[in-house]
Amino acid sequence: MTEQLPPTTPDVPDTSLAEEEAVRLTSELIRIDTTNTGDPDTLVGERAAAEFVAAQLAEVGYETTYVESGAPGRGNVVARLAGSDPNRGALLVHGHLDVVPADASEWSVHPFSGAVQDGYVWGRGAVDMKDMVAMSLALARRLKRDGIQPKRDIIFAFLADEEAGGHFGAQWLVENRPELFEGATEAISEVGGFSITVKDGVRAYLIETAEKGIAWMTLRARGRAGHGSMIHDDNAVTKLTQAVSRLGTHRFPIVLTDSVREFLQGISDITGLAFDEDDLEGSVAKLGNIARMIGATLRDTANPTMLKAGYKSNVIPSIAEATVDCRILPGRQAAFERELDEILGPDIEREWVGLPPLETTFDGALVDHMTSSILAEDPGAKALPYMLSGGTDAKSFAQLGIRCFGYAPLRLPADLDFSALFHGVDERVPVDALRFGTRVLDRFLRNC
Numbered sequence: 001m002t003e004q005l006p007p008t009t010p011d012v013p014d015t016s017l018a019e020e021e022a023v024r025l026t027s028e029l030i031r032i033d034t035t036n037t038g039d040p041d042t043l044v045g046e047r048a049a050a051e052f053v054a055a056q057l058a059e060v061g062y063e064t065t066y067v068e069s070g071a072p073g074r075g076n077v078v079a080r081l082a083g084s085d086p087n088r089g090a091l092l093v094h095g096h097l098d099v100v101p102a103d104a105s106e107w108s109v110h111p112f113s114g115a116v117q118d119g120y121v122w123g124r125g126a127v128d129m130k131d132m133v134a135m136s137l138a139l140a141r142r143l144k145r146d147g148i149q150p151k152r153d154i155i156f157a158f159l160a161d162e163e164a165g166g167h168f169g170a171q172w173l174v175e176n177r178p179e180l181f182e183g184a185t186e187a188i189s190e191v192g193g194f195s196i197t198v199k200d201g202v203r204a205y206l207i208e209t210a211e212k213g214i215a216w217m218t219l220r221a222r223g224r225a226g227h228g229s230m231i232h233d234d235n236a237v238t239k240l241t242q243a244v245s246r247l248g249t250h251r252f253p254i255v256l257t258d259s260v261r262e263f264l265q266g267i268s269d270i271t272g273l274a275f276d277e278d279d280l281e282g283s284v285a286k287l288g289n290i291a292r293m294i295g296a297t298l299r300d301t302a303n304p305t306m307l308k309a310g311y312k313s314n315v316i317p318s319i320a321e322a323t324v325d326c327r328i329l330p331g332r333q334a335a336f337e338r339e340l341d342e343i344l345g346p347d348i349e350r351e352w353v354g355l356p357p358l359e360t361t362f363d364g365a366l367v368d369h370m371t372s373s374i375l376a377e378d379p380g381a382k383a384l385p386y387m388l389s390g391g392t393d394a395k396s397f398a399q400l401g402i403r404c405f406g407y408a409p410l411r412l413p414a415d416l417d418f419s420a421l422f423h424g425v426d427e428r429v430p431v432d433a434l435r436f437g438t439r440v441l442d443r444f445l446r447n448c
């Protein structure tokens, strides 16, 4: 049930200035190259981007906190807007300032040009996630400038290092500066709130309620070192590659979590498309562009990505290692490891780094506000929960007990392959979508 919301206050100034700022700020943020290769020595731009954001906030009267998270130049900015009801938990609105690398020779426009043309803002970060950073920043400015007090505290956080796991960003702040997020009970950020057009122009907005866990696993086999010319029956390379091959071709079972089940049910309600439990992957494939993303949330995956062994052609090494990128569904860790025991056997050592999955329910007052704010701007649409197969800074904030959602609203053209734009060539965001998202978020932030 969607609760009855109070009507918009008639004397609240409209959002046209904030909408223009969201477009301008997206472009200006893209022009600050914040490429994060994962190697701290190649770091550029994060400090400049954080200082730019801090200046935009200070200009309208915010007190900002600038924190370098664990290393020089890893700039983060946090600011708080006081709400009218101190008894309510704060809402965290977070976004990362870094982007993945882009090779300019592959692009139609320069990836750090922030060009506004053909109805789009172009450049690396346009959808991941300088769009949401710009909308949040524009609305932080709008609320302050127009003297609008939200009901609850809103904490705006602009963060470093998401693209390399947040160890010099969200994760560092959660471990070292948790007081910056004091009182926060819920959070919104990227990779949710965008539309897909499912049937006859009916749009579904996908609100992220869950993320698969990231588990990067190192496998290690040990054997006896020896000369490559001899008979040798204890070869680490052979043992390791057999195990990697078994794992790489293994299919984990389909397990529907609540988020995925509700998503499929919602799509079914709109389209009449039945999802055959015996051929779920076949059914999901009919969803078009979004199938890649949804398909990856039906089961755990384990993709071998790196191999390392040996140093000379005629020396059998005593150790061989492989890295496997495992993505594990909420609630599946123990079962996943039991399957690994069987697939890998007792002789292969395992080491893990990563972050656990998360899943929250698609209900409650915040979800009602997310849904109604979208429907106010796009009547006839439907909001559905979904699970992200990748990871975001939400994984870090969930460790503080914060309930995390992906809610960066964008109304997208039906034929735009949105998921391909993430880390893709010619990343771009429709100007109309930014304006739409700013209106939706404005309504949401004022009322939630």
Ligand SMILES: [Zn+2]
Pocket: 096, 128, 129, 162, 190, 392
């Ligand atoms: Zn991102």
